[in-house]
Amino acid sequence: MVDYKIHLLVCGGTGCKSSQSQILAEHLRTEIDNQGLSDFAQVVVTGCFGFCEKGPIVKVIPDNTFYTQVKPEDAKEIVEEHVVKGRKVERLLYKDPKSDKIISDSKGMEFYKKQIRIALRNCGVIDPENIEEYIARDGYEALGKVLTSMTPEETIEIVKKSGLRGRGGAGFPTGLKWEITRQSPGTEKYVVCNADEGDPGAFMDRSILEGDPHTVIEAMAINGFCTGASNGLVYIRAEYPLAIERLKKAIDQAREFGMLGKNIFGTDFAFDITLRYGAGAFVCGEETALIHSMEGGRGEPTMKPPFPSVKGYLGKPTNVNNVETFASVPVIINKGWEWYNTIGTEKSKGTKVFALAGKVNNVGLIEVPMGITLREVIFEIGGGIKNGKKFKGVQIGGPSGGCLTYKHLDVPIEYESLIAAGAMMGSGGMIIMDEDDCMVDVAKYFLDFTVDESCGKCTPCRVGNKRMHELLTNITKGNGTKDDIERLVNLGNVIKDTSLCMLGQSAPNPVLSILDNFREEYEAHVVDKKCPAGVCKALMVYEIVPENCVGCTACARACPVGAITGERKEIHRIDPALCIKCGACMDRCKFNAVIVN
Amino acid sequence: MNKIKNLADLRDLKDKLQTKTKLRDKSENPEQMVQVKVAMATCCIASGSRETMNYIVDELDKRNIDAVVTQTGCMGYCYAEPTVEVIMPGKEPVVFGYVDTKKADEIIEKYIKSGILVEGIIPVNYKKIEQ
Known part of the structure; x- marks a missing residue:
């Protein structure tokens, strides 16, 4: 048996595979053969490394070099530089977004520091087909x-x-x-x-x-x-x-x-x-x-x-x-x-795998010890919110779970404490939302899913969720009333109490927990008829600020429905009756004269 | 492939197969092990550093020494190739020059096994930015 001195581990998970990691592995093998080093270095296609954000991943053993976003055409350079000469290919190394420092060893990455891998112990380490x-x-x-x-x-x-x-x-x-x-x-x-x-x-x-x-x-x-x-x-x-x-x-x-x-x-x-x-x-x-x-x-x-x-x-x-x-x-x-027993908390032992998704920097797969806080998961392992935006909420437990907010950031992740906070452990989905997400729209999205997926056996789930979905749609269109909010709460509780299985029993959870934590956002929709995050189109009004408008006609030319009128060097105006809220005028204006209310 | 008939069979097989993945386990905690870095630039390879590296890896394995052997770029001592850097756990790195297989054997036997310095040390006159 050949004792390889260098192992090149290439991620072969679905995510990296769709970014051509399979071809990359082939190219690496060919390059190694070309260099006559097929007894020296070995290419292993492994399972997921978890750092899907920057896939495809190539990890070089034994010096633990962690290459990110590697393309098939990078194979030659990796083999010629790293495998042959022992020089790391700097442009492919991971750069810590906070400190802007290059981290070549995966152990130095915030993403891996707090993880304990038990269920994922072999993922990204062994060849799953061997x-x-x-x-x-x-x-x-x-x-x-x-x-x-x-x-x-x-x-x-x-x-x-x-x-x-x-x-x-x-x-x-x-x-x-x-x-x-x-x-x-x-x-x-x-x-x-x-x-x-x-x-x-x-x-x-x-x-x-x-x-x-x-x-x-x-x-x-x-x-x-x-x-x-x-x-x-x-x-x-x-x-x-x-x-x-x-x-x-x-x-x-x-x-x-x-x-x-x-x-x-x-x-x-x-x-x-x-x-x-x-x-x-x-x-x-x-x-x-x-x-x-x-x-x-x-x-x-x-x-x-x-x-x-x-x-x-x-x-x-x-x-x-x-x-x-x-x-x-x-x-x-x-x-x-x-x-x-030494890992985890009193009632929740061991570790839990989560799939981080949404507006977080490090989208990927993580395994953390029970008892870790949401703050650690989102801001340390997850690397914080994308584009420096503000954190708004996190949906834990998928469409059956609940949405938690910044005041829950220090809640430890365990079965009981998550339920007490209004969410649930669920199977491990964690979707992170930022200031640009409208929570009413998020609630509608998850309800959309459960309405689709309800098997139709029990009336509360089949009909009740549909009705809740209608109420939410009305609210996002600006036709909701304050009574609608109460109706949502009542209906939600009835569905939870009277459905047969967990799907129905938990379907109203996202709507209700968002109501608990973001009630002011629902109220903004029904009372002020406004969507604070600027997502619900029906509630948006595009306007031109007269002081900023120079009359360049750029917006009028961009408008696909001809809703903007005004002569050259005159102040323009948008006809709200014609406007379809596509935002093209706003993108085109160089003078910040188009605003959304 | 013969079927595994009992636990002893499995353990025998595991012992045989372990070299396949041992390198990956080792790379998790290199600072607790002897680290050997073999310079592997064009000049070093021309002077036989690949033979040196292969020899060191095989011999460390044969002599049951837990070590991580990596290759590195040119260390700058091109006159003394092949050069090898050895870091014992908790100690300063030591660089050896003119390391052929004979020298490598001496380094393993004396320095790595019992901490006795051998001839051929190149005084290190640089600092690394990462440390």
């Missing part, structure tokens, strides 16, 4: 240990003591779920991995499956041993083609190495995994709906109890866990529950 690299980093050690030296009860006890809770959002204690499934009578049981990630802007599960598929396979097998199941199913969205491809490859390799199949590790334990594809319905992330969808039925939730742990897939006891929950299990078994 089981050998997973084994080299303690892969399948936990499964071997559990099968050959522990009982299912002992294993469940470790998971219980670790304090691991469901990372899909609800936070149900994982060990307890395993125990209930184990105790449910029946010889035929199932393990299901919920990879139906549907929150807008979230890509935690996809990245884990793309970057480290074996960890999920290993954890599912451990779960099968604990609960008495010999069949595993991964319910994954068909719109995640790369994750599916890598997972399939990983399952094949695991079978070939004897990690799936019969007599695993020489014991009587048999386990295998098959895939089930979801068509992208948000409600199928709810476990009962997911099971119905896998059975070939409509993706509609049903009453709990009976819980899937008692009566699930095909009526048999079924243990459903999220991808990230599974990804944490092998590490807990290997390092012990005591170690896991």
Whole structure:
């Protein structure tokens, strides 16, 4: 086996891949061959590094050099300079936006300093399509240990003591779920991995499956041993083609190495995994709906109890866990529950993966210890708000969660404190908003999503959310009244109280939490008929300031509907009845004479 | 590929495979390990620094010394190529000149293993801006 002196790790996650990282890796290989260094340097396509903002990423090992936004045509320079001569290609190194300093070592980046990577431990480190690299980093050690030296009860006890809770959002204690499934009578049981990630802007599960598929396979097998199941199913969205491809490859390799199949590790334990594809319905992330969808039925939730742990897939006891929950299990078994307990807070142990999106500088994937504050996540890891704008709010937990504001910035991230603050942990979507975002419009956006995704089974969710959406649309058009705000609150509470599943029970959350935190913005829309952020077009009035107008006619020529009148060197005016609020006049005016009210 | 039949099989395989990813683990905490930097500019390569580097990496591995070997640009001592910089944890860097495989062996045995300085040290007369 060749012992490479230099490893070039190239991100092969969906984000970087769409920016040609695959071609980049090919070019790097060719250049290395051209230099005759194919025994010296190795190119490895890995999973996501998390720093998607500046992808594609190339990390050079062992000196940890972190290149950002690398294009295929940069391959030659990297190989000729860095690999051959040991000189870093300065123009591709990361520049800290605050200090303007070049940081060549990823460990020096604010983005990575406060992260602890457990579920993402192998993402950006190993080749996800090679089981050998997973084994080299303690892969399948936990499964071997559990099968050959522990009982299912002992294993469940470790998971219980670790304090691991469901990372899909609800936070149900994982060990307890395993125990209930184990105790449910029946010889035929199932393990299901919920990879139906549907929150807008979230890509935690996809990245884990793309970057480290074996960890999920290993954890599912451990779960099968604990609960008495010999069949595993991964319910994954068909719109995640790369994750599916890598997972399939990983399952094949695991079978070939004897990690799936019969007599695993020489014991009587048999386990295998098959895939089930979801068509992208948000409600199928709810476990009962997911099971119905896998059975070939409509993706509609049903009453709990009976819980899937008692009566699930095909009526048999079924243990459903999220991808990230599974990804944490092998590490807990290997390092012990005591170690896991040292990370996090009293009631929320361990780490959580978040997908940072929106108006934040460092958009990407992060894994942080529980108990970290929102301020640390947004301003240190996230690098603050884009273009020096002011922070306004952060939506946590996707369309089911809530919107928090600057007064919540010091709230620690844990299941209970986020609920107390009016949001929820959710699966890990975090969308950051700045002063230019209209909160009424944001509330409408999330409601738009849930109205679309409601399965239609319960009236409160199907009709109620639609009505709320109409009220919000009215408000953004300037036709709302103060009573409408009260109506939103009442209707929202009824929907929450009377819907069957979490989708309906949580759909009004963004609207209500935004009402709690940004009531003045709703009132500005209904009382003053103004949109403070300048987003709601119907409420905007474009005007020309007579003192600034020089009569250059530039705006009149730019106006697509001829709403601006005025002769040369005379003050112009905009006819509000004709104006379509496109803003073309404002962009064209050099004298700041066009303003929005 | 033979199937893994028991835990011992897995651990054997892991031991064999570990060299594949060991470099990546090491690069996480280089300051706690011996760091060796081999100058690898045109002049150094012409004087055989690639052989030196390969030798050092292989020998450190054979002698079970945890070290990170990286390459660097020209250090400026082109008269004394190949040049090698060694940083022991918590110590000042030391630069050696004319490091062929024989010299490299001496550096590993004496300086890296037991901290005894060997001949061929180039007095360092510069400071790095990053430190």
